[in-house]
Amino acid sequence: MVNKLLEVFRNSSLDDYAKLINESIVKREILVLIGKCSVDYTGRGESRLTDGDRVLIIKSDGSVQIHRPEGYKPVNWQPQTSVIEARVVDNKLVLTAIRDKPREILNVVFNEIYLLIRGRLTDNGEFVMYLNESDIRDLIYVNPWLIEDGLHIIGKEKDLGVGAVDLIGVDNKGKAVLIEVKRITASREAALQLYKYVEKYAKLTGAQPRGILVAPSFTTQALDTLKRLNLEYRELDLKKLWLLKKRNMGGKCGLDQLL
Template sequence: MRVVIASCSVDYSGRLDAHLPRATRLIMVKADGSVLVHSDGGSYKPLNWMSPPARLAEVDPDEEDRETGVVARWEVSAARTDDRLVIRLFEVLSDTAVELGADPGLTKDGVEAHLQELLAERVEVLGAGWRLVRREYPTPLGPVDLLVRDESGAAVAVEVKRVGGIDGVEQLTRYVDMLDRDPLLTPVRGLYAAQQIRPQARVLAEDRGIRCVVLDYDAMRGMDDPSSRLF
């Protein structure tokens, strides 16, 4: 993990164009290739970012940049698209690199862990003829909750949440990308399963070709009594 605090401007080009004028910001460069630019307020979300896989190149500023006070220029390129992030550094206040090592992963709460267990036992709720390959299937970025095969035998990576947000979509996107590199699994699709999926997360997931499934926890536990329902 590299953490840089600097006066910088940021330009993003790709599916949309965005510009952040010069200001003091926090830049995070992670070992998985992601680059995130944060401000000191607003929310926990970055102002702009590049998801992995990506390549960061530190290049010398051109004459035009030097005239405006730029001391360094970072160019971050996505591996599979034309998306590009250009960060111009005017003053570096802090630059620290720390090796964090392997992360043990998130400890799920009781409901989320039980959802994963139930879905592994009842994977057919995702589709007729679907079968479980393995729970906690390992990837270089950590284990994906479930790896399953659909009725045609195609591999599907499943991330299970109690409440599905954008962070979970980003997490699943990284898992799918890593698993898709395995010649024994490719092509790999993603499926986001949760009791509740936030609207923004659903939009992002569907934009990335990830199917969303809302899980009925009580029904999966066998506690849903159809005779007690009006409809």
């Protein structure tokens, strides 16, 4: 087996490296380049990085990222590019990646190349993310009693013109209830966001709705703001419910058996 057609090059000539890179880009292969380089970026911002050893990755969709030996994030990058080109200038390999909208230019000058890997990777794997905000929103949509007895949810992601409120419902007294959901600790901003919806809803309908902020926890500033703006909150850590569900029941029960 030719190892998934992954090719490794070292000690090639600069011209060969340039050719290898440009070929890979055309063929939409993945490319990993390890070497000593300096990087200039100009676009929305502007940056300059002097010489050092880095790992440069070009993916099949034309995204580029340059990694230093430390740090989770790339030091320079380009999410999408319209043009990537490698060429030899002054006996150095220069790689230019240009992005349109916003117009941004990434220029990498390699003073040394230690290693070039290229090849086609096939990835048809399915990625599923759980416990994101929409997950929680949907859970409440189906189980409104988690918030309050007698609550009826009547709308999800309702656009009010100033953004969409997560959930709209009616309580057991017939009063409208706007719900904003946060999957992590809710800040003052979250309270203000909810207030924005409440204000707009009142203006649109002429009726004052209740506003409930739902989150696993709240900053003191958030609680303060909620009180000041006459808004309510419910502490609800869906993550904990999720773990409980997984641990105790093996997923074979309804959520209502948890409490």
